[in-house]
Amino acid sequence: MVLVELKGVHKVSSKGRHYYYAWRGGPRLTGAPGSDDFMASYQEARESRNAPDSAKFSSIVQAYRKSPEYAKLADSTKRNWSRMLDKIEAHFGETSNAQFDRHKRIRPTILQWRSQFADTPRTADYGMQVLSRVLSHGVDPLGKIAANPCEGIKSLYKNDRSAIVWTEGDIVTLKEATDDKGKQVCSAELAFAIDLAIHTGLRVGDLVQVCWAHAGEDAIIIATGKSSGKREAVIPLYDDLRELLARIPKRGKTILTNSRGQSWTQDGLASSFHTAKKLAGLSERNLHFHDFRGTAATKFYTVGLPERVIAEIMGWSEDEVRNIIRRYVGRGAATRAIISQINAGVKLAVKPPQNPQTEPAVSA
Known part of the structure; x- marks a missing residue:
C-alpha cells in the first residue's frame, strides 16, 4: 500500500x-x-x-453553473455569462437567500449594483439579464427563493433599430466588395448564410444547425435552440427560398457549410461575417448579423402577414414579434404596408360596374 x-x-x-x-x-x-x-x-x-453555504446566494450561482439549462447555452454565450456570473457571485455571494425575498430592501441593492455599469447601458441590462436568470433558477427548480426580485425592473438601453436595417445596397456592397488583391471579402459560403438568414429570419444558433432533413415538401421545420427545443420555426418554402436552397451545394448534413465543406459553428460564422463587414467598409453602419432577422421580419410584415403567422414562421412568441417589428420596421415601411393592404382590400371588395351596353338583355 x-x-x-x-x-x-x-x-x-x-x-x-x-x-x-x-x-x-x-x-x-x-x-x-x-x-x-x-x-x-x-x-x-x-x-x-x-461547498458554498446553502443558505447563501453563492450556492444558487454555483448550482446554476452546473445546471442542464446552463450546459445548453452556446459556447460563446457561456464565455460571456461566466464572466458576468463571476461578478455577480463576488458582489452577492455572501448575501443570504432570504434577503432576496425582501423585495423592498433588495431591489435598491440590485439597482445600486447595476449602476456601476451605468456608462454602458447595454452591459447594465446584460448583467441584469444574467442575474435575473440565476434568481429564476433559485425560484424554480431550487425553491430557495419565493419570487424573482428583478421582475419589473426596466431596461436602461433603448434600442430602436428601425433605421439600422440591411438595405439592398448594403447587402450588395458586402457581397461584391474586394480586398486590395481583388479577392471578394465575402465568400460564397458566407453569402449563402446571409441569404438564408434573410429568407428565414432564423437566429444564428439555429441557422448553423438547420439540416437538409429539416426541409420538407412545403416547409423548413426546426426546433429552435433559444427555446431549448420547446418551440418550432415553420418556414414555408416560398419560391425565393426554394430557389436559394437549389443554389446551395449539398456538402454535408447541414445546409450551411464553410469553405472547407464543414458545418459552420456559430463563432466561426460570426468571425467570418465580422471580417467581411470590416473589409467591405461597413463597420460604421452599426449593422449586425442578427439584424438580418429584422430584414426578414420587415419583409414578412410588409407583405401583410399577421404577427401570429410571423411568430410561427420564425419560432418566436407573438410578443417577440411585436418587439422585433417595433425595433426594425420603420414607420414609413409600416405605413406603406397598411396602404397596400387597404388598397388590395378595396380592389377585392369593390367590383367595377358593368357597361350597360354590353350587359345581356333580360327577357321579360
Whole structure:
C-alpha cells in the first residue's frame, strides 16, 4: 500500500491507536491510511468543506453553473455569462437567500449594483439579464427563493433599430466588395448564410444547425435552440427560398457549410461575417448579423402577414414579434404596408360596374 501525504490531515494518537481527521476539528476519516475508503472519506470531507453555504446566494450561482439549462447555452454565450456570473457571485455571494425575498430592501441593492455599469447601458441590462436568470433558477427548480426580485425592473438601453436595417445596397456592397488583391471579402459560403438568414429570419444558433432533413415538401421545420427545443420555426418554402436552397451545394448534413465543406459553428460564422463587414467598409453602419432577422421580419410584415403567422414562421412568441417589428420596421415601411393592404382590400371588395351596353338583355 502506497501512502500519500494529504494536505491538512490531522493525526491524533490515543492509547496506542491512531485516528485521522480531514483537518483539525474536521470529520474523522475511515479506513486505514492510503486505503480506498480512507481516500474516499478524505475527498468527501474536502468537497463538503469547499461547498458554498446553502443558505447563501453563492450556492444558487454555483448550482446554476452546473445546471442542464446552463450546459445548453452556446459556447460563446457561456464565455460571456461566466464572466458576468463571476461578478455577480463576488458582489452577492455572501448575501443570504432570504434577503432576496425582501423585495423592498433588495431591489435598491440590485439597482445600486447595476449602476456601476451605468456608462454602458447595454452591459447594465446584460448583467441584469444574467442575474435575473440565476434568481429564476433559485425560484424554480431550487425553491430557495419565493419570487424573482428583478421582475419589473426596466431596461436602461433603448434600442430602436428601425433605421439600422440591411438595405439592398448594403447587402450588395458586402457581397461584391474586394480586398486590395481583388479577392471578394465575402465568400460564397458566407453569402449563402446571409441569404438564408434573410429568407428565414432564423437566429444564428439555429441557422448553423438547420439540416437538409429539416426541409420538407412545403416547409423548413426546426426546433429552435433559444427555446431549448420547446418551440418550432415553420418556414414555408416560398419560391425565393426554394430557389436559394437549389443554389446551395449539398456538402454535408447541414445546409450551411464553410469553405472547407464543414458545418459552420456559430463563432466561426460570426468571425467570418465580422471580417467581411470590416473589409467591405461597413463597420460604421452599426449593422449586425442578427439584424438580418429584422430584414426578414420587415419583409414578412410588409407583405401583410399577421404577427401570429410571423411568430410561427420564425419560432418566436407573438410578443417577440411585436418587439422585433417595433425595433426594425420603420414607420414609413409600416405605413406603406397598411396602404397596400387597404388598397388590395378595396380592389377585392369593390367590383367595377358593368357597361350597360354590353350587359345581356333580360327577357321579360
